[in-house]
Amino acid sequence: MNDEPARPIVLFVDDEDNILKALQRLTMDEEFDTEIANSGDAALRKLTTLQDVALIVSDQRMPGMNGAEFLQQSQQLAPDAIRMLLTGYSDISAAADAINKGGASRYLNKPWQDEDLLQTLRGAVETWRLSSENKRLQAIVQAQNEELKQWNENLKNRVLQQTTAIRKKADDLNEALIQLKHNYNGIISAFSNLVEMQGQRMQQHARNVAELATSAAREYGLMPEEIEIIRTAALLHDIGEIGIPDRVLEKSQEYMTQDDLQLYSQHPVRGQMAIDSIVDLRPAGVLIRHHHENYNGTGFPDRLKGDQIPIGARILAYADQLDRAVANGGDTAEQALVRVELGLSIKLDPGLQRVFRKIARYAYFTMPEMDPNATVELELRPEELRNGMLLTRDVLSGTGLMLLNKGVTLDAVKIEAIQRYYQLDPPQRGIWALVHQR
Structure with missing residues (x-):
């Protein structure tokens, strides 16, 4: 029996020669051999002469036999091959x-x-x-077991030697299963790293969110399997941002154009679809899809509200907002929590406030006990202003025009004026005000 692994073959089937040539060029440096056929009949004939066909990729609309019919018949000739349909038609x-x-x-x-x-x-x-290697190893074990049955009982030493060899093969198989699990976790980590490589603003973000979200889920009392799904979703929650221009991602949603916001709002769905082909990641994909749903129903993509939003997605949203508050504003932990809590009942689940107040002090930063009646000075964006806040510094426009003096208490009229001037003559910094802790 040849223990060397076979070099796999990928068969492309398409009635357009330029498509086949493009696929050949694309895969010429890959660690597999490429075969082509320009029709279903030609591909079936070729399959009768080929071994170790790992993957068959077929076009759908072809003269004579279409892709679905060809793939169905190909199962008789290459039962172990993986099959995919590649087509430009939405059928x-x-x-x-x-x-x-x-x-x-x-x-x-x-x-x-x-x-x-x-x-x-x-x-x-x-x-x-991996499947072929597993079958190969199983065949080796089976062959050795058959050999054991034929051995003479008097050949005790030989039996012991072969038993040891078989045990090692079993250990190798077990080690392979463990390695598959490590590889699975490695893939998640690699995907997360790809997202964090987009720019300085994303450094450590996914890992920080994962730590916060898993701690919050544990404190909330979720089951271990639910916590693991949340951890995975947290590591991959921004994977759908890959491919979105930096000029869009560097803006807050309030300052995006309609076109930019439409593009940005697609990333939760794109994130879910990116991992949907991996069955074990589908539960995490649901949380990724809904981590931008707002608690009051104004979020995206499905405008879910309240308890319609999965609890894992609500936890993920809270952790995401908290880490961004720390990263974007250079806030202390106390300031970051107060900033995030401005969105309670609007963006975030107020039922999670106690959980995040408790776990934040044990996560990636430390924080003292906070007086619930105290106020915190924060630098706020215009859309974060609320009635009753007290200005702690003068508010100037971008060209130096005095808008409001420090010590002024904000009301709806003053807030609207600030927001209008920040659109017409935006300054470099935000508005400094006292914010009551909740």
Whole structure:
């Protein structure tokens, strides 16, 4: 028996030669061999001569035999191959046939993003490779077990030696399973690192949010499996921002144009879709989708409100806002909590205030006990101003025009005036005011 792993083959099927050539060029340096066919019939003939076919990627609309029909027939010739449908047509019934009848695991769109497609191909080939290696090892163990049955009882030393070898193979298999778990966690960490590589503003953000969110979930009394889902979602919650221009991400939502806000509001859904092909990550994907839902129903993408928002997503939103308050304003822990609590019952679940007040002092910063009747001086954005706040510094426009003197108590008229001037003649800094702790 040859113990060397086979070099996998990826078969592309498309009736357009330029598509096949583009796929060949894209994959020429990959660690797998590429075969092509320009029709379903040609591909079936080729499959009769090929071994170690790891992945079949087929177009849907082809003359004669369509992609779903071809994938269905290909199961007889390459039962272990992973199957995918690659097409530029939005045909739900065709996708359903390819999945239900043809055994397709994914439905991919043309035109593709080269790096996204390569990652998908690599992941599929690696899945096939692990499965093949597992079968290979199982075959070795089975062969050795059969050999053991034929051995003479008098060959005790030989039996002991072979038993030791078999035990080692079993240990290797167990080690492989452990390694798969490590790899799974490594993939999550790698995805999280990709998000944090977008810029200085994101450094450590995902890990800080994960620490805060898991501590809050534990304090809230959630089960261990729920806490693990929240931890995973926290590490990946901004993965949908990959590909959004920095000029959009560097703005707060209040200052985005309508087009920028529409683009930005897609990232929770994009984040969910990015990990949806990994079944174990789908529960985390639900939390990622809803971490920008506001408690009062004004968030996105689905405008859920109150308890309609999953508790994991509410915890994730609170942790996300708290870490951003610290990172963006250079606030102390006390100031950050007070700033975030301006959004209670609007953006955030007020029922989580006690939890985050308690866990914040044990998380990535320390904080003293706070007097609930005390006030904190904060630098606020115009949209964070509330009636009754006391200005602690003069408010000047960008060109130096005096808007309000320090010591003034804000009301609705004054707040509206500040917000208007900050749009017409924006200064470099925010508005300093006293904010009551809740």
